[in-house]
Amino acid sequence: MSSKARRVREKAALKREILNAARDLFVQDGYENVSMRRIAEKIDYSPTTVYLHFTDKADLLFHICEETFAKLVAQGDKLVAHKIDPLTKLKMFGRAYIEFGLKHPDHYRLTFMVQHEPGELEERYENSMGHRAFELLRSCVEECIAKGVFRRLDLSLTSQALWAGVHGITSLLIARPDFPWVEKDGTIDLLVDSVCAGFANGERCKSISTFNPRTLNPTTQRP
């Protein structure tokens, strides 16, 4: 191996080590309570070395989240390439998302369950893996609407509502593994199936929902 190749490899290994240490500390002590100095101490380097690779704590967090999403995008890209009906594809993506979160709870927690500083990730969102992951979900929803599987709903609104649903079961299973769940897989299936069924055919229930959601007061019911 050339000395240049060795340097490249060593640099990658060090970045990896810093990221792992930061992730562990963020999960353990909370993002706000960890300093760059503490991260450096954990792996026996000087803070200066850490700053050579990451501009600040937010940069570290961004890279950890990007890693999370890159794995999810790789899985999603494979799924989207399948020649299967759009609803099956969308449900598979939803299921893949949930399985992913349960398999990588620390990554998931840090990316979606912990509050970040306002604007910390958002300003880099446009070109991020997180954006690509959401775009994959969105493209599956788009296909379902285009092919008439779903009603003519607003694309972004529908994608965000679906994301909220799959996030709900993922994050509860991570935060409350001891809750007396009847059957985890059955709950996942029922939720994903039901949300999609509602997107496809939500008219029956919609007409009954006549309460004022802003005030939580029931209004006169339609006949």
Next chain:
Amino acid sequence: MSSKARRVREKAALKREILNAARDLFVQDGYENVSMRRIAEKIDYSPTTVYLHFTDKADLLFHICEETFAKLVAQGDKLVAHKIDPLTKLKMFGRAYIEFGLKHPDHYRLTFMVQHEPGELEERYENSMGHRAFELLRSCVEECIAKGVFRRLDLSLTSQALWAGVHGITSLLIARPDFPWVEKDGTIDLLVDSVCAGFANGERCKSISTFNPRTLNPTTQRP
């Protein structure tokens, strides 16, 4: 005021002060990183005083969560007493849950978004306010199934799936307020309506879902 009445009031005020300090510290530094000593220091009392009112840290956490649920139960009890159709009632309860979380993000985060020690809350669950809050949701779902609004689904599974859905939008709006949400209220409405519509009428979509959710591989599609 008699001296006994004064003592009772002072005791309640002190408990309140300890609970507020504990909640602030748990949210700020993470539950695992806070000691009883730190909580005592924050309000200028000795640890012994804190121990007179709460047996340990888990006891404090339990009481904070109970407080969260007691507020929700009070709201739920009012809703359930309304003479309105069961689906409207259920949707109102879901909406009340979400609004409650958004209005009390620190309580909500600590109760549902942070990992507790295994068994820490669960052993006291049976007689808790948390249990009562879930029973309220469950009773609304039960009425929907009994009156034929929903299909004949498993009651507990359906209640848990619905909870996961409303938790999803609540916790994402708390953890990611800066995400480019199209319209928060619209997303909430669409998710709650869709899950319920799926519980009512999920057959159409169910038959298309023929992938193997364990392996994420599509199986042969039904005609």
